[in-house]
Amino acid sequence: MLRPVVAGVDGSPESLAATEWAAREALRRELPLHLVHASNWGPRSSTTDPASVVRRHLGRGVLRKAEEHLVRACPGVRLTDELVEGPATAALLAASNQAELMVLGSRGLSGFTGFVIGSVAQGIAARATRPVVLVQAGEEAEDEHRLDQDGRPSVRTGYQDIVLGLDLNDPSDEVIGFALETARVRGARLRVMHALSSPSLLSLGPGEIGLESAPERAEEWRGFLEAVLQVWRDKYPGVDVEATVVEDRAATRLVHASSGAGLIVVGRRRHERRVGPHAGPVTHALVHHAHCPVAVVSHD
Structure with a gap:
């Protein structure tokens, strides 16, 4: 069974850039893309608790928004999704164990060159057993390619x-x-x-x-x-x-x-x-x- 490319999704612009990068990589490797959203559930949460119901609803909305974005940006990618219960780092680490590679977004810091990743991404990059790719906010398909003859980014x-x-x-x-x-x-x-x-x-x-x-x-x-x-x-x-x-x-x-x-x-x-x-x-x-x-x- 082929391992999928897995992308962590949290609804931020950074994670959308990461999921788009992951979708392009999945197409290049001829693999499916699996989106994972992890809610940071408390230890005593139950599936019928009102706050838990709201978190599940919001999580489904996050996944749906990411999928709609990818259908437009990367048509042809094979998509599945998963809403995971539990602390984000533990949940995404578990998901990464089944991945060809895990892709996570960065957390931008206005006014600075480069990027700062959050504690979840740091923990996964430091502990995952599978490759982890960290993607900057604003990363686009053109950025993976050489400049064209006019010195402009181009996917051509x-x-x-x-x-x-x-x-x-x-x-x-x-x-x-x-x-x-x-x-x-x-x-x-x-x-x-x-x-x-x-x-x-x-x-x-x-x-x-x-x-x-x-x-x-x-x-x-x-x-x-x-x-x-x-x-x-x-x-x-x-x-x-x-x-x-x-x-x-x-x-x-x-x-x-x-x-x-x-x-x-x-x-x-x-x-x-x-x-x-x-x-x-x-x-x-x-x-x-x-x-x-x-x-x-x-x-x-």
């Missing part, structure tokens, strides 16, 4: 690059595979980037030599990156894969790269324990400052 041009931030100290097959499949269904180029931090005297082990020049270090890591990617180039011969090693902070370089990308993909260790609903410093920087949607892919 090819797709923008997919950018993968890959940690070569922990190169996950799940993360690389997701990024390549995403690029394949778009016919887009995949840019794989590893950020190389400068060594310090404190980071050198016994007997290590810290006099290797930056170009030599970058070339050594570039060779390692090419070796990691070779098997994937063989699996995806139709995808143009560009590999880059840069000497910079990963968060800084990936945020910069996001301005010319259709999607940024990063990994997160599935069993890594963190304090609070955070998915790591690089992901934290991206979800606050990236100029395109961000995919967080968990891995062992």
Whole structure:
């Protein structure tokens, strides 16, 4: 049985942008789209409680509005919906377990570049076992494509690059595979980037030599990156894969790269324990400052 693309819906403009992105992705992957609205029910709520009846009615209205929007924006997408009882984070996490990928909207912050996601989206991105895509408010179909000859957004041009931030100290097959499949269904180029931090005297082990020049270090890591990617180039011969090693902070370089990308993909260790609903410093920087949607892919 095929896993659907799942989108969380709460009735906000941000979630409508996310559901539209999810619908386009479902069409590209030839998958159904499942919309989920979660009401934050109290522990003692009953199905006959007047407040519960109102919440169900409002929730159905939220789903109906999203479906009507998608019928106009993305005709042809196969739609199902679900009204889920319980706290939003727990309900959406449960839904994400059955998803090919989960798509959630961002919470815009007027006057600032980038976006700030709410606690629900943060908790899901930090804990989900399936890929989670976080979509900015205002994201439209044209934003996934290259500019036309007049320098204007257009769905008639090819797709923008997919950018993968890959940690070569922990190169996950799940993360690389997701990024390549995403690029394949778009016919887009995949840019794989590893950020190389400068060594310090404190980071050198016994007997290590810290006099290797930056170009030599970058070339050594570039060779390692090419070796990691070779098997994937063989699996995806139709995808143009560009590999880059840069000497910079990963968060800084990936945020910069996001301005010319259709999607940024990063990994997160599935069993890594963190304090609070955070998915790591690089992901934290991206979800606050990236100029395109961000995919967080968990891995062992």
